[in-house]
Structures are given as C-alpha cells and as structure tokens.
Amino acid sequence: MPHIHLEYSDNIDTLEVKPMLLALNQALLDGEFVQSGNEVKSRAIKQSDFVIGVDGDAEAYLHAKVSLLSGRDEATQSAISKLLLKTLQQNFKAPTDLAVQICVEIIEMPRNSYSKFVLKA
Template sequence: MPHLNIEYSDNLSALDTGALLLAMNQALLACGQFEERDIKSRAQKMDAFLIGVSLAQRAFVHAKLSILDGRTPAIRQDLAACLLQVLQQQCWPGGIEVQLCVEVLEIERASYAKACIEC
C-alpha cells in the first residue's frame, strides 16, 4: 500500500508514463506516509473516452490513490494536492484542454491482505 492507478486519455500520446510514474512515486515517498518498497503505481491509456458533449479538443488524467484507512482528512488532502502538483508540472500539449484529477480512496484494513514473496 499505497496503490496508484493513473488513467489517461489516448490523445495524450506524448505522455511519458514511465517518467510520470517515477515522479508520482517520488512525491508519495517524500510525503513521509509510505515505505519506498510499498508504493505501487501503474498507468492505463483509455482508448474509448468522452469529455462533455463538445467537439473541442479535450484530454484527461485521473489519478486514484488507494491507501489503508486511518489517516486524517488533512493527510488525505495533502496527498491529493501533492500528486496534483506533480501532474501540473508535466509537459502538456498545446491546443488541448487537459483536465487533471486526483482521488484518494480508503481501503478498510480488515478487508486487505498482502504477502511478499522473495525467491
């Protein structure tokens, strides 16, 4: 824990997902809430999407951070703000409106199981 899932529209073809995931993981580590080896992130390009009803050029990036419950609303808000700042610092294409969103979700500890296997 945490798990960071990033969904983005496929019209952001120049998005360097490897660099973005590294920057997001570094930001999460700097927040002091997580152990480095526990931070897991992934990015998924969404081929089918629609933003509103206009024919305007629009794109999105939606980051969902899942964490175990028990952190205060202030900590969750800080995590969201930190990740949003990283997203805002990326190079986005001109001529297109890009909507950036971060959502922090809590997972009930009682319903989460984890095992680490070393071979």
C-alpha cells in the same frame, strides 16, 4: 501501500508514463507519506473509449486514483491529493492542442479486508 492507478485519455501523446509514475512514487516518499519506496505501487492505463462533455474533441484527462488503507485523517488525505496533483502538473508536458483535466481521487480501502503477501526472490 498506496496504490496509484493513473488513467489517461489516449489523445495525449506527450505523457512519458514511466517517468511520471516514478515521480508520483518519489513524491510520496519525499513527503514522508510512506517509509519505503517499495510501499508504493503505481501503474498507468491508457483509455481509448472516453467522452468528456458533449463537444470534447479537444479535451483530455489525467486522473490519478490513489488507494490508501483506511485510518488516515482527512488532512493527510488532502495533503496527499494536493502533493500528487502538483507532481502531475510539474511533470506533464501538456499538448498544445488539448485542454487537459488533471485530477487526483483518494480512495480508502478498508484495512480489515486488505490482504497482502510478498513473495521474496
């Protein structure tokens, strides 16, 4: 479990989506925030309808929403946020014509209401 939703503005044409998602997953595994790589589910969503500020033509964003089951303390949540921000920065080839805001948001999912079933092949 965590779920990573990577949202990015469609004016970014330098993002290699699958390698970025793999890097985020690997960072959580290497940081020992998950026991198995299969625990992490990540996906990316390109957003074409967005506005940044009022004069945002040369603005773009990468925004990672990380959903975690409740129970992790604030220090762990902060460590995950900082690790994934660093991973985004290190693996993103920034366009030269845009200012890009890179953000990580931690979202707690109530453990008692999250349900999961794995259908094995």
